[in-house]
Amino acid sequence: MDLDVAVVGASLGGLSAANVLHRLGARVVVFECFCHGFHNRGGALGAVDVDLVRKIRGDVTGHRRPIKGHGHFYGDLWQYLYEGLPEGVVQFGVDVQEILDSSSDSPQLLIGDDTRRFDLIVGADGGRSTVRKYVTDQLPTYAGYTVWRGLVPMAGIDGPPSGSTTIRGVQYATLGFPCAGPPGAGDLWNCGVYMLMPVTEIEAPSRNRQVKSGMKSVPDWFVPFIRRFFGDWNAKFWQQCSDQGKVSPHPVWEFAADRVVANRIVLLGDAAHMASPRTGAGAYTAMCDSVVLGEALQKEETLGGALRRYNSSTVKRGKQLYQRSRAAAMSFAPPDCVPVSPLTLLEDALGHKLEDPPKVDSSREGKQSPVGFLARVISGPPCSSKD
Numbered sequence: 001m002d003l004d005v006a007v008v009g010a011s012l013g014g015l016s017a018a019n020v021l022h023r024l025g026a027r028v029v030v031f032e033c034f035c036h037g038f039h040n041r042g043g044a045l046g047a048v049d050v051d052l053v054r055k056i057r058g059d060v061t062g063h064r065r066p067i068k069g070h071g072h073f074y075g076d077l078w079q080y081l082y083e084g085l086p087e088g089v090v091q092f093g094v095d096v097q098e099i100l101d102s103s104s105d106s107p108q109l110l111i112g113d114d115t116r117r118f119d120l121i122v123g124a125d126g127g128r129s130t131v132r133k134y135v136t137d138q139l140p141t142y143a144g145y146t147v148w149r150g151l152v153p154m155a156g157i158d159g160p161p162s163g164s165t166t167i168r169g170v171q172y173a174t175l176g177f178p179c180a181g182p183p184g185a186g187d188l189w190n191c192g193v194y195m196l197m198p199v200t201e202i203e204a205p206s207r208n209r210q211v212k213s214g215m216k217s218v219p220d221w222f223v224p225f226i227r228r229f230f231g232d233w234n235a236k237f238w239q240q241c242s243d244q245g246k247v248s249p250h251p252v253w254e255f256a257a258d259r260v261v262a263n264r265i266v267l268l269g270d271a272a273h274m275a276s277p278r279t280g281a282g283a284y285t286a287m288c289d290s291v292v293l294g295e296a297l298q299k300e301e302t303l304g305g306a307l308r309r310y311n312s313s314t315v316k317r318g319k320q321l322y323q324r325s326r327a328a329a330m331s332f333a334p335p336d337c338v339p340v341s342p343l344t345l346l347e348d349a350l351g352h353k354l355e356d357p358p359k360v361d362s363s364r365e366g367k368q369s370p371v372g373f374l375a376r377v378i379s380g381p382p383c384s385s386k387d
Contacts, residue, residue: 001025013269013286014124015081020294057084129271140255144333152245198339256322261311273318275325
């Protein structure tokens with residue numbers, strides 16, 4: 001396949017696309033704005049289609065840390081896909097600023113002061129994609145609720161949390177499961193709390209970030225809220241998670257692009273569609289996008305025909321995923337409910353204002369973390385000129 005392809009973004013979707021296209025004979029380069037790989041980053045993937053992953057990489061020989069079907073650490077899957085590419089394909093610390101000649105058959109990427117032409121540009125740069133604007137004007141919207149995610153070593157901590165309650169007609173839930181951690185870290189509890197939150201109390205992530213740096217302190221009301229509505233046992237778990245692990249808010253964003261192809265620019269993964277983690281399909285759908293793109297290129301005689309086939313399939317799957325996500329939101333953020341702050345709910349239930357104790361700093365800056373991996377799984381900022 002005589003194609004020069006740029007993939008913007010080196011998360012699971014980007015690496016999947018690079019693996020598929022490389023095995024078809026394309027000359028692929030992946031540009032990632034972060035300085036380093038993601039082998040020690042992230043939490044658990046609830047389910048992994050092992051056969052799909054091996055198909056993407058073109059490998060049935062296994063991996064130094066076998067890819068499991070459930071409770072798999074994100075970083076292991078990332079490493080597996082990364083190792084499927086030749087050295088130098090993924091270029092870290094490269095900030096793609098702009099696409100020039102976006103309507104042509106050979107668009108250019110502006111990188112620093114240089115430009116490079118490609119036959120195909122794949123935008124796999126996440127929910128805050130910078131490539132998306134060259135394909136569609138649509139943007140993700142807040143689903144009305146947030147998942148407070150927790151990641152903590154299992155050793156000495158009883159878990160996972162479990163419970164569900166209905167407050168003013170809205171469901172709140174806490175749950176979790178064990179997963180493998182980075183090498184040397186042991187197993188982890190990967191957990192969450194689904195919670196209605198007004199849009200005024202959430203902060204959109206900055207470019208290519210899921211959580212902004214200003215959102216890494218667990219608010220004063222969090223553990224008391226858990227205690228009041230989920231009981232002492234769950235409150236103890238989340239207090240230990242705050243003290244010994246990481247707790248961070250992840251507002252749920254939803255999106256289904258009306259098109260994912262414009263000329264020679266293609267969207268893939270979260271750049272093309274976003275859904276609630278309740279669907280369990282985020283990473284899976286991104287990997288499916290890659291396989292569908294590869295199959296389209298093999299079945300069609302022209303690149304234009306292949307991209308039209310990919311667009312049709314991916315838009316359809318994205319809309320189906322969106323509907324599943326909307327169905328999940330019916331419990332956690334019903335369309336007719338008036339969003340109420342968790343703090344207000346807690347104070348109303350207690351019958352008094354919550355005292356203002358010191359915040360629990362889950363970023364643990366300046367402290368000795370009980371397990372060294374915690375400093376690594378918290379994603380750092382993209383590279384700067386000082387790095």
